Amino acid sequence: MNLIELLNIWDTNLFLLINGFHNPFFDGVMFAISEKITWIPLYLSVLYIVIKRWNRDSVWVIIALILCIVIADQVSSGLIKHLVERPRPSHVESLSGLIHLVNDYRGGNYGFVSSHAANSFGFALLSSLLFRRNKYTIAIFIWALLNSYSRIYLGVHYPFDILGGAIVGVLAAIICFQTLKRMRPSLFYPHNNYSTIDNPKTIIPVYALGITLLGIIIYSIVVF
Numbered sequence: 001m002n003l004i005e006l007l008n009i010w011d012t013n014l015f016l017l018i019n020g021f022h023n024p025f026f027d028g029v030m031f032a033i034s035e036k037i038t039w040i041p042l043y044l045s046v047l048y049i050v051i052k053r054w055n056r057d058s059v060w061v062i063i064a065l066i067l068c069i070v071i072a073d074q075v076s077s078g079l080i081k082h083l084v085e086r087p088r089p090s091h092v093e094s095l096s097g098l099i100h101l102v103n104d105y106r107g108g109n110y111g112f113v114s115s116h117a118a119n120s121f122g123f124a125l126l127s128s129l130l131f132r133r134n135k136y137t138i139a140i141f142i143w144a145l146l147n148s149y150s151r152i153y154l155g156v157h158y159p160f161d162i163l164g165g166a167i168v169g170v171l172a173a174i175i176c177f178q179t180l181k182r183m184r185p186s187l188f189y190p191h192n193n194y195s196t197i198d199n200p201k202t203i204i205p206v207y208a209l210g211i212t213l214l215g216i217i218i219y220s221i222v223v224f
Contacts, residue, residue, distance in 0.1 A: 011160045015089055018152045018159065019100050027102045028220030030150040034116065038212065042143070045208035046127055057187055061130060064180045068126045072118035072172040076165055086112035090155045099155040107156035114157045117165030118172070120144040125173035139206045144169075 032038050050065075051058045088111035089095050124144040128137040148166065151157040181188060 007160070011158045012089070012095075015152060015158045016095075016098060018149075019089075019155050022100045022153065025220055026153070029216055030153040031102045031105070032216040032219055033146055034150040034154055038216065039143075041208045041212050042205055045205040049131065049204060054187060057184070060180065060184045060187060064176045065123065065126060068122045068172050068176040069119050071175070072122035072165075072169045073115050075172065076113045076115040076118040076168050080113050080164070080168070081108075081110040081115075084112045085110055086161075088156050088161075089158055100153075101155045102153075105154060105156065111157050111161045113164030113168055114148065114151055114161040115165060116151050116157075117144075117148040117162045118169040120147040120169065121166040122169030122172040122176075125170055126177055129173070129177050133203070135203060135206055139209050143209055 046065075047062070050061045054061055087109060088107050089099055090101060090106040091109055121144045124140040128140055131137075144166075148162045151162060152159060
């Protein structure tokens with residue numbers, strides 16, 4: 001047995017262990033968390049903070065955030081998935097009957113790496129580097145972890161898919177942040193309010209995140 005086969009066995013066993021913890025309530029929670037449209041309030045609140053902080057220069061920050069997501073998504077879904085061609089666990093016949101699926105959702109054919117994890121961790125890291133607020137950083141990375149965990153819970157990604165996606169997202173965020181600093185260094189001068197330790201407005205996305213999670217819980221109680 002070579003190293004790749006051994007890692008695949010470990011990954012599959014860990015996936016089955018994590019995916020095996022489920023109940024009807026969390027079916028609804030995780031399904032909603034995994035939906036990208038669920039997090040529109042979070043994205044809008046981040047956009048609001050960016051515009052309030054950088055005013056006319058905010059277009060550069062917004063471009064960096066969008067570019068980060070595009071890079072993370074295209075590298076994960078448009079490049080790596082088609083190069084590796086690792087089937088999602090939901091498409092592996094030998095795992096049929098062992099996986100807990102929600103609403104019979106199976107995703108596309110290939111799963112390595114997870115674009116959900118790449119996009120989430122890319123957005124989390126880049127926005128936290130821009131905002132430099134401890135409470136925001138903790139909240140946004142919890143969000144990225146929840147978003148990524150939901151993909152294992154739903155049975156459409158192995159843990160290594162998530163890890164690979166997170167690495168792609170982190171690298172995309174670092175590249176975009178360093179490029180932004182080189183191209184528009186004035187954005188990070190003190191007069192542009194880059195030092196945000198005492199800026200209370202940065203907490204708004206944290207509230208948006210909390211309210212959205214509360215809405216997900218209520219939705220799961222009512223619908224599922």
